[in-house]
Amino acid sequence: MIHVASAVAYRVIKKSLTNISFLLPALMFPVIFFVGFAGALSGVDRIPGFDYEPGYETFQFAFVLVQSAAMAGVFTGFGIAQDFERGFARRLMIAAPRRSGILVGYAIATMIRWVLNTAVVLAIGLLIGMEILGNGLDLFALLLLGLTVNLIGTLWAAGVALRLRSTQAGPIMQFPIFLVIFLAPVFVPIDLLTGWIHAVATVNPFTAFIEGARSLLAGSTEEVGVAFGIAVPLAALFGLWALTGLRSAERG
Amino acid sequence: MSAIVAERLVREFKAVRAVDGIDLEVADGEIYGFLGPNGAGKSTTVHMLTTLMPPTGGRAVVGGFDVVKDGPKVRELIGAALQEAALDPFLTGRDHVRLQASLHGLSRAERASRGGELLERVGLADAADRKIRTYSGGMKRRLDLALALLHRPSILFLDEPTTGLDPQSRNALWVEVARLAREDGVTVFLTTQYLEEADVLADRVGIIDFGRIVAEGTPTELKTEIGRPTVQVAPADPDERDTIIKTLDRFGSPVEAEPGRLAVRLDVGYDLADVVRALDAEGLKVLHLELHEPSLDDVFLAKTGHRLEGQAEAQPEPVGA
Amino acid sequence: MSATAQIAFLGRRAFLRSIRQPGQMAFALVFPLFFLFVVSSGLDPVSSVPGFPADSYVDFMFAIPFVHGALFTALNSAIELGRDIDTGFLNRLALTPARGIAIMLGNLAGGVALVLIQYCIYFAGGLLMGAHFEAGLLGVPVLFVLAALGAVAIGAAGMTVALRSGSPEAVQGIFPLFFVGLFLSSMNMPRNLIENSWFQWIATVNPVSYLIEGLRSLIVAGWDIQTLAIGYGVALGAIALALSVSARAFRARMTRT
Structure with a gap:
């Protein structure tokens, strides 16, 4: 399984890094969201009740980190669907003695891609004066949280792609993720949200991920346990979803 | 194995x-x-x-x-x-x-x-x-x-x-x-x-x-399996057509031929040389004489009732096929 | 057949081709309204910032679906042109008496027809989300026309890429650039309330800000002639520039004797 996973991961990474049409969109969106939101909405932290010590750039960085982690998985889902549409998946399915290795390969490649993209966003953040109050351990925990969310996104999108095997399934992969991401406290802390969006954000798992990331960036461990407590079982659940998707693809 | x-x-x-x-x-x-x-x-x-x-x-x-x-x-x-x-x-x-x-x-x-x-x-x-x-x-x-x-x-x-x-x-x-x-x-x-x-x-x-x-x-x-070769003949003189048919009938059963030609599927024991000798003995003149060995397309036709050639546009296989 | 009739015919073809791709249509309809919905809900507390020009954030954001719609539909039209080149359909058109201008404008006309229908849906959707429209009934066509001009400018720019590259993927590739233009504008905040000086500068030099502000003025202020005129001016200027560049690209590709 290891050689299958590494072969698939190598191919995805090579393709992503050597073709600007794949590299750019995956990198552009987190950068645009970060610069656009952190730049334009910088005055938002003056709203009464907005209490986040590191500042609005860091506040938005946490969001973009979680958002890009999940969306990187969706991009991988597109790639899987395209592989099926173009027949390339057949090559993988015939050659791979253990087909679950294909899934692992896609997941590893997505993680690597996300880490690289996040490094770029982080560099831009530091360039525009973003403050990070967390220590090395906090940042390591942040990385683990991001990787877990990334895995959730990949497994979700892979499950859809493996079942439908068409790029027409793109919106089905993308839309639910987009929905849960933006129905979280993206722009202001959850306490400043009112009405239905507050109610939805309270039960939205992505709220926990974003708040966990914001805590770690602020040097606090508050919310972090909840974030991992939700993320890990969700990853396991979507792992099952992706594996049953793989079985569905095998049935043809 | x-x-x-x-x-x-x-x-x-x-x-x-x-x-x-x-x-x-x-x-x-x-x-x-x-x-x-x-x-x-x-x-x-x-x-x-x-x-x-x-x-x-x-x-x-x-x-x-x-x-x-x-x-x-x-x-x-x-x-x-x-x-x-x-x-x-x-x-x-x-x-x-x-x-x-x-x-x-x-x-x-x-x-x-x-x-x-x-x-x-x-x-x-x-x-x-x-x-x-x-x-x-x-x-x-x-x-x-x-x-x-x-x-x-x-x-x-x-x-x-x-x-x-x-x-x-x-x-x-x-x-x-x-x-x-x-x-x-x-x-x-x-x-x-x-x-x-x-x-x-x-x-x-x-x-x-x-x-x-x-x-x-x-x-x-x-x-x-689908049969013997066929011999196809184009008579030089249309008046000799009936005589040629009779001559060919001695070597097998008639089959469909191209327009203006006559064809016979040879019975076991006969070959092209036998047909040539018989036509010559009768003094019959032919414009064209050809032996046609069965092809896989003939096999396909015999087994399915339609030809394989020209079937390329037939219905595609279902999804996943 | 006159050039106008050719434009109408080719426009109809472009229109039908787009509406027969339900996935693409659904995205262009749903995403802008969804974005309006979630962003205006999440950012509603921002409307309490002193000096904020609208009563609610949904009013402030109501202009954005029109820009999103223009972007998606115009680029899809350009992508289809790239596909026409890729598949050889443009060559087939070149062998007919169709005039070059009709081929170019027909593609754009199809996109504009489509985007105008979408605008009706965005407008109804925005009102349902609680947005107000200060310019009244007369302002609606003014809003739609300005947004449609934006679509023409984006479409003409996309066509240039399609004509130069002959590839739908290349047109797809410029989508992020337009998205950057949108996000680095006054989309989320009025320019005077942006605190980051570097961002305020980018938003000020970004022509997309003026298109958005023109559209927004009809929604939140009613008839602010100056802002509206600047919006129209920017859109028309962008069209003139994009069309002249795409016409050159068109001539280069269609070297008919």
Whole structure:
């Protein structure tokens, strides 16, 4: 399984890094969201009740980190669907003695891609004066949280792609993720949200991920346990979803 | 031991029975040609035999392993080049070699030597570092074949390997496939809709139509089975037509001929020389005389009621086929 | 056949081709409204910032679906042109008596017809989300026309890429650039309330800000002639520039004798 996973991961990474049409969109969106939101909405932290010590750039960085982690998985889902549409998946399915290795390969490649993209966003953040109050351990925990969310996104999108095997399934992969991401406290802390969006954000798992990331960036461990407590079982659940998707693809 | 065995193999897609109870056996080292028009069930059969799709009925054993129960073991033994070359347009030929070799767990050294050797053999050594989107159709097919052979499979599946290729590329591929079977002992399961391809390459041919095998045997056996050769004559003088018919009737039974000509299927014991001698003895003059040996197309016609040639636009196989 | 009739005919073809791709249509309809919905909900507390020009954030964001719609539909039209070149359809057109201008404008006309229908849906959707429209009934066509001009400008720019590259993927590739233009504008905040000086500068030099502000003025202020005129001026200027560049690209590709 290891050689299958590494072969698939190598191919995805090579393709992503050597073709600007794949590299750019995956990198552009987190950068645009970060610069656009952190730049334009910088005055938002003056709203009464907005209490986040590191500042609005860091506040938005946490969001973009979680958002890009999940969306990187969706991009991988597109790639899987395209592989099926173009027949390339057949090559993988015939050659791979253990087909679950294909899934692992896609997941590893997505993680690597996300880490690289996040490094770029982080560099831009530091360039525009973003403050990070967390220590090395906090940042390591942040990385683990991001990787877990990334895995959730990949497994979700892979499950859809493996079942439908068409790029027409793109919106089905993308839309639910987009929905849960933006129905979280993206722009202001959850306490400043009112009405239905507050109610939805309270039960939205992505709220926990974003708040966990914001805590770690602020040097606090508050919310972090909840974030991992939700993320890990969700990853396991979507792992099952992706594996049953793989079985569905095998049935043809 | 047989390399491939299928017993009452069935694949249904909702209301469509794409493969309808196929039985076949392919011996080790044999080239088996699976001949049929588009939509006959060829690719669906290949997908089941290569573990890409489970059968909905019957069973198949490839290399001694059941395709459903022992998929991973089957995949270790086989190589496949399917209808669409299934290459990533954004990767180079060498990237594909690396990917395929890694998928099969080949070592770095083996990958380099075997990959280099195969790229050389299929004439792609110079183009190996170009992206696939710059390759011609023939180059893609050749790369696909090289990739299928990378891990030295003992059984090779080729699904319509020459469709869309120019005659030169097609001949080169035929030579390589024949060499693989004769020199390396690879069993080849080849689907085709080209009669000539099956005739030239295959040791045995299975004819499939509407999901069923309607005939099987060596090309010679099949041609012999449907009958004797026919002799076609064009009378020089229209007034001698009736006399020629009577003369020909002595050697066999009349069959349909081209306009202005007369034809007879020869009975056992007669050949072209007998007909020539008889016509000469009667002093009959002919403009044209030809012996027509049965072709696989005649076999196809005899077995299915329609010709294979011109069937290319028949209904496509169902999804996944 | 006159050039106008050719434009109408080719426009109809472009329109039908787009509406027969339900996945693409659904995205262009749903995403802008969804974005309006979630962003205006999440950012509603921002409307309490002193000096904020609208009563609610949904009013402030109501202009954005029109820009999103223009972007998606215009680029899809350009992608289809790239596909026409890729598949050889443009060559087939070149062998007919169709005039070059008709081929170019027909493609754009199809996109504009489609986007105008979408605008009706965005407008109804925005009102349902509680947005107000200060310019009244007369302002609606003014809003739609300005947004449609934006679509023409984006479409003409996309066509240039399609004509130069002959590839739908290349047009797809410029989508992020337009998205950057949108995000680095006054989309989320009025320019005078942006605190980051570097961002305020980018938003000020970004022509997309003026298109958005023109559209927004009809929604939150009613008839602010100056802002509206600047919006129209920017859109028309962008069209003139994009069309002249795409016409050159068109001539280069269509070297008919």
